[in-house]
Amino acid sequence: MTVAVSSGKNARIAIISGASSGIGRQFAIDLDGDVRLDEIWLCARREERLQELAASLRKPARVLAGDITDKKWRDRLLLEIKDSECQIHTLINSAGFGKFEAFCDLDCNERMVEVNCQALTALTSLCLPYMQNGGRIINMASVAGFMPQYKAAVYAASKAYVISFSRALHQELKERDITVTAVCPNPMKTEFFEANGIEIDANPIKKIGIEDVEKVAAKALKRSDKGKDMSVCNLPAKILRVISRILPHRLVLWFERKSGF
Numbered sequence: 674m675t676v677a678v679s680s681g682k683n684a685r686i687a688i689i690s691g692a693s694s695g696i697g698r699q700f701a702i703d704l705d706g707d708v709r710l711d712e713i714w715l716c717a718r719r720e721e722r723l724q725e726l727a728a729s730l731r732k733p734a735r736v737l738a739g740d741i742t743d744k745k746w747r748d749r750l751l752l753e754i755k756d757s758e759c760q761i762h763t764l765i766n767s768a769g770f771g772k773f774e775a776f777c778d779l780d781c782n783e784r785m786v787e788v789n790c791q792a793l794t795a796l797t798s799l800c801l802p803y804m805q806n807g808g809r810i811i812n813m814a815s816v817a818g819f820m821p822q823y824k825a826a827v828y829a830a831s832k833a834y835v836i837s838f839s840r841a842l843h844q845e846l847k848e849r850d851i852t853v854t855a856v857c858p859n860p861m862k863t864e865f866f867e868a869n870g871i872e873i874d875a876n877p878i879k880k881i882g883i884e885d886v887e888k889v890a891a892k893a894l895k896r897s898d899k900g901k902d903m904s905v906c907n908l909p910a911k912i913l914r915v916i917s918r919i920l921p922h923r924l925v926l927w928f929e930r931k932s933g934f
């Protein structure tokens with residue numbers, strides 16, 4: 674369903690997927706103060722959440738509730754973009770989820786690829802023809818994308834896809850001066866882990882790396898403004914990135930399996 678508010682022709686807009694919670698919601702709050710934008714479009718399935726968020730923003734906000742993997746929903750979004758004759762300045766692909774079990778114990782492996790990779794790619798290609806030069810795309814990846822992860826085979830691979838896709842696209846869009854930034858945080862306290870019944874605080878090693886949602890979003894926007902293709906926020910995440918370049922991935926996977934980490 675769409676709830677329309679219009680800033681008129683040529684409005685500069687931000688489209689945020691996954692805006693109903695977590696870092697997607699935080700991006701909406703941060704972008705509310707961005708003078709380059711006239712309107713914010715909020716996307717996710719939970720419409721009430723989006724309505725509440727829209728009502729709390731100062732800028733006009735449009736609620737486009739639906740499943741990002743649903744082609745019909747994406748067609749409606751496209752129609753909305755065409756009808757409003759807007760220019761997309763910012764696209765934030767934050768919709769995503771992860772499940773952390775052995776591959777054979779999960780029944781959502783394909784769904785993870787569908788949401789985290791396929792829909793993200795589809796939304797990007799849908800928006801790109803309507804993006805203004807000098808605009809930006811911010812894609813939520815993860816430190817999990819730096820290397821394969823034991824008992825997170827599909828999630829880690831889906832985030833490796835997001836990193837690889839974002840960095841290549843960043844180069845391809847240089848001529849249009851569109852920055853594409855892959856954001857790679859460590860665990861953040863959002864509904865992401867709640868949905869898994871995982872208390873990240875309970876794991877002493879993972880606890881060290883926990884990131885603050887507000888800081889991750891602020892840094893991602895800053896890195897994007899600087900024209901960077903990656904945003905890695907806290908020190909443990911940066912260390913992980915270095916480790917992923919130095920240590921053989923087979924060794925890291927062996928350690929994860931043996932230690933149950």
Ligand SMILES: NC(=O)c1ccc[n+]([C@@H]2O[C@H](COP(=O)([O-])OP(=O)(O)OC[C@H]3O[C@@H](n4cnc5c(N)ncnc54)[C@H](OP(=O)(O)O)[C@@H]3O)[C@@H](O)[C@H]2O)c1
Nearest residue numbers: 691693694695696717718719741768769815860861863865
């Ligand atoms: N939290 C972490 O520790 C962490 C760390 C690294 C990377 N990330 C990544 O950051 C992104 C955001 O995660 P988060 O922590 O903010 O989690 P979150 O609070 O669970 O938010 C996920 C968002 O995605 C939306 N979403 C999920 N499936 C959807 C679908 N099929 N169609 C439309 N919207 C959908 C959800 O909205 P509805 O349920 O209302 O549809 C929600 O707004 C994800 O891509 C995640 O992989 C998270």
